[in-house]
Amino acid sequence: MNEINSPILAVSGLKKYYNNSSIRAVDDVSFTINQGETLGLVGESGCGKSTIAKLIVQLEKPSEGKILFHNQDLSTLNKEDKHKNKTKIQMIFQDPYSSLNPRKTIGDAIKDPMLYHQICEKEEVHKEILRLLDLVGLPANSMDRYPKDFSGGQRQRIGIARALSLKPELLICDEPVSALDVSIQAQILNLLKTIQKELSLSMLFIGHGLSVVHYISDRIAVMYQGKIVEEADSIALFTNPGHDYTKTLISSIPILDPTLRNIRKA
């Protein structure tokens, strides 16, 4: 919300085409995320929002356009700087079931990257993992257990702990709750919200339903067929939707959420 800060992430003219440009997954997208801000990215499945997440964390290369992190193009960095910067953007995945290696204990899964990047001393690592597990609300004995012992919601908490272990500045959440039961969704959303405040993280939160995205975001960008069709303050978007697709999204929210209901009535 603080417009004075320089943006932590600035995306401009981003394009990702597949199959010799016959599929335009991301088609000329630009947006910024400010320090400590949560930007929501909403749109139907297949609109290209997950591709944006993959492009930001460099799992895929853009066809065109720039992604600037702290005003630096990460793809042009030399090997050493790239390695240093790798920890600063972390991601939380949609499917918690495939996001943990079934053959690794939770402790090892969190420990290995921390030691690899020398985030903390070898002697400290045990304590640090316990702290992280506590932060995401998991018991200390989770450390020696395997992913199969955990539910979807718990796995998502582990995923969050693993992402936080590298002390990131920007957290990319790719539909982190859409694979979970509705009752669990709220818990994970609250956890993310608390952590974001406490650690003053910047966040890109991707979702396909406006109610979830609205709950956690300061600003919302609406994506439709590879383009951002509207971008507005979280509340302004509801009170004054500009694009037809945004209106469709709003009208598809069940009117159970009292705050939204009031906004819509107004």
Add this chain to the structure above:
Amino acid sequence: MEQTSFIRRFSRHKLGTLSFFILCIISFAAIFAPVLAPFDPNEIVGGFGKAPTSEFLLGTDQVGRDVLSRLLYGTRISLMVGFLATIISSAVGIFLGLLAGYFGGPLDMVIMRFTDMVMSFPYILLVLVAAAIFQPGLWTMILILGFVDWPQMARLVRGNVLSIREKNYVKASKVAGMSHAYILFSEILPNTVAPILIYGTSVVAISMLDEAALSFLGMGIKPPQASLGNMLNGAQSLSILTSKPWLWLPPGLMILLLVMSVNFIGDALRDAFDPNQS
């Protein structure tokens, strides 16, 4: 906890369990052949081609060596060739499969075309040509079989890597900036152990059969060193085939028993690893 349920699922395969014990007993006998064998396997200790007696439990061969002692030592060779050749071919196949599947692109293309090359070769022909060229013997045999038998393993591993590569935990590791070596050996490889082990058993079986076949054709282990295959070689002559069954039945049955045990163990492993079997 995980291990006990694995053993339980394995032991539900009765023939597999039986085979496991049979293989243990045979391996024990083979390892301790120097202690167990009544005679030196290469020494002439009795008459030519004598039928089994209380002294020579399985008789003697054409030159007067004790068949039982040779059987024990031959089994030793078979097991050695089977397991060592499998270790070599698995190492080669796993390495190439991991590289091809993980890095993809031109490297994948080159490795897979090379794999096609080796695979579209009638494999025994390659082994025969190689055996004719290099000095035949135990280690040549192990190396030849090891370096010929990897393509299937490479394909299997590559296929697995292609699917595991898309898992979120691998992506998470990439996002965390972990090294390729870490991702390959710590994230991907441990998740391909089951198919590797299952396929590995069939490679053991195939290697033992090939050793026997080559030695039978006179292109493998050369006498006087005993191998199950070259013990059968003599049976190509009609007089031995008709009147001296103790010379060819025991080694033949031993190969059959060994190969079958390994195959059944592979089948039991398949059941035990299968997540659909509760």
Add this chain to the structure above:
Amino acid sequence: MLKYIGKRLVIALIVLIGITIIDFTIMTLAGSPLEMIQSARVSKEALEVKEAALGLDDPVALQYLRWLAEIGKGNLGISIKSQQPVAKMLGSYLGPTLLLMGTSLLFSLIIAVPAGIYSAIHQNTKRDYVVVSTSFLGSSIPAFFLGLILIYLFSIKTGWLPSSGMRTLGMEKSTVDLVKHLIMPVLVLGTSIAGSTIRYIRSAMLEILKQDYIRTAKAKGIGRFLVIYKHGFRNALLSVVTVVGMQIPLLFGGAIIVEQIFSWPGLGLMTMSAILNRDYPVIMGVCLLTAVVVLLSNIITDLVYALVDPTIQLDKATVENL
């Protein structure tokens, strides 16, 4: 479709050239074929003259290119041992081998397809276990051991079948005689591939049985037999095509051993003697021929696959999940 076939043929050609390079290098590592005809009667000088005449003293790469150029002209060279053209030798030995391989493949399919389907339908019953266990017996028994047992039983003990060759010497050519000679080799070669084929067909059939349309058809009340044989047939055909494609290299390899045991006058017997004599042109000819057959059968397998099941894309354009 044509573009796909063209692409596959080009790749196959590259693979083929690769194979011949490997073969050629391995063989020249072995040493001169003339060592094999060396004897007291042939002087060293005479051998050197002969070596030069055959071009064996040239660098390997040159020898290979010369061989390749001759292949381009359709000339496979001349056997060092028998002085006959390799093409002619391959031609005369190929027939018996194809007869042996073809009959064995047919025999193994006749056993394996029904057995595999039967086993799958009765999954996890005693009958299934018996079939699967027997199939393991089939793929575990060494071909030469089975051959010896058969010779012992049917040639020596009973005298029903001839133990070697393709025809009885001095007898007029007759189909009955040929069939008699063919039975045991086919039994041995067929058994060795029937085992794995049974298990492959079984697991393919299990996949098919799991599929929704079979369940739907069953629910609609179509008889069990009809469901399996009508709806599953096309898919079962696919697995048979695959299995035939997979077995062809194995058949070639198996034929070498089986021909040796039964003195079947085919490529295998010829190859063994060529290997023992280091008769390069012949070995190269055999390698080339088998590689062509195997590569072609791979391509044909994929094409038949595409014809039987049009839903399979030949040129998979991988669209990553958006």
